[in-house]
Amino acid sequence: MEFLLTQYPRRPRLLLVDDQRINIQALYALFREQCDVFMATSGEQALQQCQKQLPDLILLDVVMPDMDGHAVCRQLKADPLTQHIPIIFITAQKSEADEVKCFELGAVDFISKPINPVIVQARVRTQLTLKLQSDLLRTQALLDGLTGVANRRRFEEELQNDWRQCLREQSALSVILLDIDHFKAYNDHYGHQRGDSTLRQVAQALAATLCRPYDLLARYGGEEFVCLLPGTGLAGAVAVAQKMEEQVRKLGLEHQGSSVAKVVTISLGVVSLVPGVGMDPQALVAAADAQLYEAKRGGRAQVSSSAGCALEPGRA
Template identity: 65%
Template sequence: MERILEDWLLHTNRRPKILIADDQPTNIRVLYELFSAQCDIFMAANGEQALKICRAELPDLILLDVVMEDIDGHEVCRRLKADPLTSTIPVIFITAQNQAADEVIALGLGAVDFIVKPINSVIVRARVQTHLTLKLQGDLLRAHAFLDGLTGVGNRRKFDDDLLTNWRQCLRDKVPMSLILLDIDYFKRYNDRYGHQSGDSCLKLVAKTLCESLRRPHDKVARYGGEEFACILPKTKREDAVRIAEAMQERIRALDIEHLGSEVDRVVTTSSGVATLVPALGGGPEALLAAADVQLYEAKRGGRARVCAAGDE
């Protein structure tokens, strides 16, 4: 397990997170003692609590009992796999059920492993180690596939996934979600005047500045296309999103990147459209994206180098 911890710290700068869900405190204590030295442990005594912790903490691995009060382990697993936010979290069933049919059911629900009680600590540690290694490898592969090759921020595919995931989370929590669409002003003229290599350097600096302007880990920056970027701000009110967009605009202007082809300044500037909605049943994030796009158009039509915002909170 020490090697696993080293790998997680190297690639993610944090310890792996394990959720132990069991209605018997003795079982939780045994598993806690096995893994607490190398992992951050979360504990749930019933199915409802396990689901709540999963959505809030997004553990890297779940050790799940089958027989629990209120919601059994099978239903917990079924709900986790049906939710895009939690569907990739590996589940290991640890249960007193020991028939082959029980294992078939568990694996059919999407579990990655099945361990019969009473547990053998050596076997449990070995299997947890294996699945934490696989989880880290899978996360790294997915992260690479979702990155824009030039700027290092999320690509359009990553944006689409994050937009839908955060929309559903804000719908569940009944909180507002904001989106910023940002465009570099007269970027074609910049490329024509200074060359595509300078254009690439400009895009990298702008992307880096956008990332540095965000403080919360669940706020996301993506390259939406060409010289356009998108910033997803879950659980963010309109006034806070506007404040963030204005701060981004000032920080990009402060980079002092010469742009003599611009009609609004002698340095690189940006136009931003901000939209905020409280997700509602029956709707989707397309409405939020369309609203932000309208505001970006208004910012350009109004003279560029400005922030335009709208929203219904």
């Protein structure tokens, strides 16, 4: 499995789930050199590890006390955050009906105990290769073709995922919505080709302000961008927004059509809240949009912010 070290941009993450530690130890010995291996000895532990580690592949025992492998698989496939993780069932059950059930639940493969190390390694290698290819295609589909940052579809997916996680953890989730000031006037004066170049430069400057791998910058539409900051309160989000405004201004891109400055600037709206049951995550975006409007009304090239604690459950 040496190819995995060169084909993957990082070491693949493998989750082993079995209530018998001796089985986990045998599998761990097979994959520890090529993969980051995580272990769980119960269905509940497996679900927790999946939420925390987002493994690239799961080797899942079927027969376990309390929650069997079938129940674990159902829950993983029902959650958008984990539904794309491939699962290989490993079980002593060898009937055709058992195998059919595993595939009906969404498993990608089925291995019978006692395991053959060569077969297990080959099947894991195959599924990790397919997962890598799927991830690459998915990444390309979720990128904005012009700027190279995430597109709106990716933002909408991550908003749902981060909302659920922050709801579970009762931690803050912040959104920054921004756009380039007087961009129509910019295109009218300099032409759309230069406008596209400016969009790319602005996107790069915005992306450079984000330090954490799970913060997301996306092109929301036209000259509008959105930033998603999970686990970040209002003060932290405002600090990021102010840094974004400064970095774009520092680009020094000439803008003779602007009434704010003779260089390209941005206006930003910031909202932060701790998600509550029954609340609509789109309400957070709508509130950020309202703050962006306030920034424009206040003279542009500035940050307007608000805590979203007043948002009502279900209010969009």
